[in-house]
Amino acid sequence: MTHIITSLCVRDRGCIDVCPVECMVPGQPVNEWPWIYIDPDTCIDCGACVPECPFAAIFPEDEVPAAYTAKGGEYISNVGLTGTFEGTNHHGHPIHLETTRQLAAGEVVDLTPDIKPNYDFFKGGPGYGAKDSDDGM
Numbered sequence: 850m851t852h853i854i855t856s857l858c859v860r861d862r863g864c865i866d867v868c869p870v871e872c873m874v875p876g877q878p879v880n881e882w883p884w885i886y887i888d889p890d891t892c893i894d895c896g897a898c899v900p901e902c903p904f905a906a907i908f909p910e911d912e913v914p915a916a917y918t919a920k921g922g923e924y925i926s927n928v929g930l931t932g933t934f935e936g937t938n939h940h941g942h943p944i945h946l947e948t949t950r951q952l953a954a955g956e957v958v959d960l961t962p963d964i965k966p967n968y969d970f971f972k973g974g975p976g977y978g979a980k981d982s983d984d985g986m
């Protein structure tokens with residue numbers, strides 16, 4: 850199994866620092882790959898990244914919710930969305946995402962379609978090569 854980063858990710862990057870096998874890669878280009886991605890072949894399911902995420906975006910693969918109920922105010926980030934998220938990441942660097950939508954309280958979202966992009970990123974996508982163009986966001 851693996852852990853999965855879902856569309857609740859807004860690139861805080863707090864998770865990356867704690868991964869003992871360095872299998873978390875910031876997507877590039879950001880508008881095509883807006884999350885951080887976990888290499889499913891390398892993740893050892895240690896769970897260390899989960900409590901580090903201030904947005905609770907990381908789940909064991911078999912626990913990714915099919916019916917996530919929004920608290921209200923959180924963002925999802927996905928290719929094709931047109932809202933903007935501005936923030937500051939774990940290292941104090943600015944975040945600017947143009948592929949987001951803010952969720953309303955009580956809105957129910959299926960996060961299971963977010964599983965496949967974690968695999969696609971490393972099979973046919975940029976994979977570890979994205980580290981070469983990492984700009985810190």
Ligand code: SF4
Pocket residue numbers: 854857858859860861862863864865885901902903904905906907
């Ligand atoms: S800590 Fe959460 S929001 Fe930040 S990059 Fe990791 S998964 Fe995304």
Ligand code: SF4
Pocket residue numbers: 852867868869870871872873887891892893894895896897898899
């Ligand atoms: S579960 Fe552990 S090995 Fe997998 S991505 Fe998170 S920190 Fe890395």
